[in-house]
Amino acid sequence: MTQPAFIIVGRVRKAHGIRGEVVVETITDAPDAIFASGRRVFAGTATGDLAPTRQELHVSSVRPFNDGYLVGFAEVPDRTAAERWRGRYLLLPRGEVAPPADDEVYIHELLGMRVELVDGQAVGTVEETYELPQGLAIDVRREAPRDQETVLLSYDERTIASVDREARVIVVTPPDGLLE
Structure with missing residues (x-):
């Protein structure tokens, strides 16, 4: 099986507030490290492929929220822009994510x-x-x-x-x- 180049680390659930923040459901064992301020993630699909736009997003703010995180991205300035991210997946290059154990799967x-x-x-x-x-x-x-x-x-x-x-x-x- 060919290993995908990117790994899904989160999914945008919805926009929150007027400043462009989004609610992110994390899909990783290390959300605090992956969604730290200054980190970057990529827009992707449910199968772990890069989105056609190949857009890179830079985390500008993050805080815990319910069962996920409220995340602000430098490239998402307001609620209108944040609404376009609903349901989108966030990816990291495979080399930046710890591999799953033998009894685990992404x-x-x-x-x-x-x-x-x-x-x-x-x-x-x-x-x-x-x-x-x-x-x-x-x-x-x-x-x-x-x-x-x-x-x-x-x-x-x-x-x-x-x-x-x-x-x-x-x-x-x-x-x-x-x-x-």
């Missing part, structure tokens, strides 16, 4: 992974991830003929049996009855 790597049961039966493909109060969840688009359905699975040790980053396969043990 959240954006889950997107598009095949999901199967322990016996090898296909469940579907990861379509989205959600940070919920209970922890991470993956939204899985079911295989045909149920491909109009999705199922939300907890990303925890009770549900996830294994993740093969190279093969891009997640093996799950969902609660009884969930897939019926």
Whole structure:
């Protein structure tokens, strides 16, 4: 598997106030270091690719806010500009982020992974991830003929049996009855 050049470290949830600050959901184990004043991040997509504009953003202010951070960027001067960032992802070059441990995975790597049961039966493909109060969840688009359905699975040790980053396969043990 080719390693992406950039890693997702945050997602802009919404604009806040009139000075161009945004609420950032951090997707990193080191948010205080990554979103420190003076640092720079890049605009990106949900799959960890640079946005077509290749825009670089410089952190000018940061403070904790609810379950994330209020971040000001030098390139985002007011609320109108901040509104355009809603839902956008923030990236750092791979070399500036600590690699995941052998039993870890970057959240954006889950997107598009095949999901199967322990016996090898296909469940579907990861379509989205959600940070919920209970922890991470993956939204899985079911295989045909149920491909109009999705199922939300907890990303925890009770549900996830294994993740093969190279093969891009997640093996799950969902609660009884969930897939019926």
